[in-house]
Amino acid sequence: MGVAAGALPRAQTSPRIGRGRATLRRLGFWLALLVLLSPVVLVFLWMLSLSLKPAVENTAYPPIFIPRNPTLDNFREVFANSPFGLYTVNSLVVATASTALSLLVGVPAGYGIAKSRAYGLAAFVLVSRMTPGLSFLIPWFMLFRYLGLNNTLWALIITHLVIGLPITIWVMMGFFEDLHPELEEAALVDGANIWAAFRDVALPLARPGMVVAAILAFIFSWNNFIFAVVLAGRETRTLPVAVFNVLTFEQLAWGALAAAALIVTLPVLILTAFVQRQIIVGMTAGGMKG
Amino acid sequence: MRRTGSSYRRRDKYLRFVVPALLVIVAVIIFPWVFTVFMSLHDWQVASPRRWVGLANYANLLEDERFRAAIGRTFVYTLLAVVFPVVIGVAAAVVFHREFPLRGLLRSIYILPMVATPVAIALVWTMMFHPQLGVLNYLLSLVGLPPSLWVYSPQTVIPSLVLVETWQWTPLVMLIVLGGLAALPVEPMESAVIDGAGAWQIFRDITLPLVMPFVMVAVVLRTIDALKAFDTIFTITQGGPGVASETINIYLYLQAFSFFRIGHASAVVIVFFVIIVACSLSLLALRQRLRWA
Known part of the structure; x- marks a missing residue:
């Protein structure tokens, strides 16, 4: 298994500063993951949400994300x-x-x-x-x-x-x-x-x-x-x-x-x-x- | 000696396995090509008899302002639809290369846009782009940005379509580069860490040059696909508003199947193919240069 570029430097930093930095780095990593995945999830969930809502809810503004009266109509x-x-x-x-x-x-x-x-x-x-x-x-x-x-x-x-x-x-x-x-x-x-x-x-x-x-x-x-x-x-x-x-x-x-x-x-x-x-x-x- | 002779003969025998495929290829791929060249030399509407006109269709094409504008638009669209997916895709590959909980599941979710039916996806984006009721303008308002007209304005239609293309095809770039990262040797990075290099430095000086061949494969594929893009553009705007998003492919469709100018459209096909081959070959040449640099 190769080693990812982002995962390496933890070994180098001193333990005390290292822990703070490592947490920050991990936070940044999960943030990056969130940024990558949320557009994907948003589009698919929005498709699902639209398909389950009656017309009134679909044309409401601000948009209704979770159907209030879900229907298969x-x-x-x-x-x-x-x-x-x-x-x-x-x-x-x-x-x-x-x-x-x-x-x-x-x-x-x-x-x-x-x-x-x-x-x-x-x-x-x-x-x-x-x-x-x-x-x-x-x-x-x-x-x-x-x-x-x-x-x-x-x-x-x-x-x-x-x-x-x-x-x-x-x-x-x-x-x-x-x-x-x-x-x-x-x-x-x-x-x-x-x-x-x-x-x-x-x-x-x-x-x-x-x-x-x-x-x-x-x-x-x-x-x-x-x-x-x-x-x-x-x-x-x-x-x-x-x-x-x-x-x-x-x-x-x-x-x-x-x-x-x-x-x-x-x-x-x-x-x-x-x-x-x-x-x-x-x-x-x-x-x-x- | 006899052995090489017989194995050579056997190699020829194996060509028999290819014959059925060759027949299909000739019928379904080669014949259309030859016929297209033939048609492009005629004045030919679907219902009326054809008339030989030589290269007149090509000459008309060169003078057609609308076609030239379509070529320009196609290049702008392609440039954007290569740069964004490749940059984001490389970043995504670095992220997904790390070990983390739920990695397999999250990666499966991330590649879904790539396998989803383009027409269906385009339809959802059409609704999201709606200037008054669309969810995108609502999201913009949440972060304090002014609303956009998205695909309903000539100024923003191309970037908006690129957004959809980026959403859908960044995962393919990610997968290709991820394959490259997995094949990398570990030693250069280990010694860089020992030398005290930072994460960004390691990525820029070691990881990126090593995966560059894979990135270039992704660039070539993205270029071909972006030049050919049709489904999403046709579903969302059909070239509009006006002709603001009419790329070569959309122009070709309208000429062939709305106006039924078969000869003219065939000339477009030939020119279009030359453009695609020229772009791919120059990128491949660039890739060779990079490899030797």
């Missing part, structure tokens, strides 16, 4: 006014299918690149990381129009591969590189072909990497707004687009807006609470983001 209103259930299913289908396809295609690709050391192929990952999502959309839009795929979930699943596939290849490449090759070599010597060595030896060992890739691909697909806002129709909207529409139609229905926002983002936050280790591994390895 805002959530009922969201589901009553638009087919949020359908949009939730859409989001789940798109995120699950595009993640599954990304893994199906991307895990072998990561293995192939790591084994053949064909890193030129990995360059496309960087290029797709640099490309604004919007710039794919014009040709896709034209193509899907031509194929009659606009307003279908397939259009979204295919386009979300652009988010999931690079993440998967990048993460898996790293994992397969770190894997010791001896076990596969042994399998090959025993007469297995490279496909069998991959399937029976490397793949089971790389399961943690697949979990990381799957979580990131799923979250970024779930959060994606730009592809669906252009390609989805009334029936195929995903949750982020549905929430955006609530905004355009109900400018001042803050309770409903916050409830809709919470419905979209809460699943991701809960998922994060359980798998934060994998998210940190993935995000720092690739610095990826959709």
Whole structure:
């Protein structure tokens, strides 16, 4: 474990002055922590607070932070006014299918690149990381129009591969590189072909990497707004687009807006609470983001 | 000798694993690129037939005041949306590198903005920015500051949007730098302590130079993401008020999907991509220089 810069000098100062300074230093440290965390907590709690308050309390000034008459009416209103259930299913289908396809295609690709050391192929990952999502959309839009795929979930699943596939290849490449090759070599010597060595030896060992890739691909697909806002129709909207529409139609229905926002983002936050280790591994390895 | 030969052949065999991914990449990523270049050379509205115009779209673009203003705005936005998250993110990494009670839990809370759905977050900020009823102006009044118009005024809209971007993406910088801090050797710091160096001195002279490669990675990623920023700007202002927050990406969206000027918008895509690549490459070159300095 490394030693933090701020933690060191305590050893140097004399015990008496040291104690006073150490207390001051500790106070400063917790203050810094408070400054860092309070904006994060404030925004999420404010979202929760808005979603649980009736309209009168939401538009009160000065603002009411803790709901006086907590209610679930805002959530009922969201589901009553638009087919949020359908949009939730859409989001789940798109995120699950595009993640599954990304893994199906991307895990072998990561293995192939790591084994053949064909890193030129990995360059496309960087290029797709640099490309604004919007710039794919014009040709896709034209193509899907031509194929009659606009307003279908397939259009979204295919386009979300652009988010999931690079993440998967990048993460898996790293994992397969770190894997010791001896076990596969042994399998090959025993007469297995490279496909069998991959399937029976490397793949089971790389399961943690697949979990990381799957979580990131799923979250970024779930959060994606730009592809669906252009390609989805009334029936195929995903949750982020549905929430955006609530905004355009109900400018001042803050309770409903916050409830809709919470419905979209809460699943991701809960998922994060359980798998934060994998998210940190993935995000720092690739610095990826959709 | 035979062994190297066979292992070389085996390396080629492994390329088969990449074929399915390559097909997907060609269909979903390469084809759009080629098609975009093709479209950018035509006068093309969605419903009407296309007409070859050569480089006319690019020429028009150079003369388009609105586009040039969007480029300037994008650079201002990017500069702010790199500097703030990187400075705060490095500080946050130093804080979270220490051992303290509840560290794991507090770190999990701190990274939540990064995984939260951007549209949902943007929506909450929109309500917080409200000049009369918003909670931000109330908080300002508590500490005796005058209210702001936030995203409702051309003067404050860009800094306000940067505030949201900073809130959301500082945790990513923190994680990258935190990874760097964890990998640091302990010896230089131990000897600095023995030499009687202060905490700030150690940070400035030893810790910061050592984690600089990680900070630069964060700078490059932040630059790319800030140039590409779309979700929050589009949700909160859609480029407004007027065109005060119309960055290249928003301009591109309006040209393509509000005005359906496909050829024109394709030229924007190409120019935009050149800008992003140029920025990333110059930052990477800078990183190389720093490494050898």
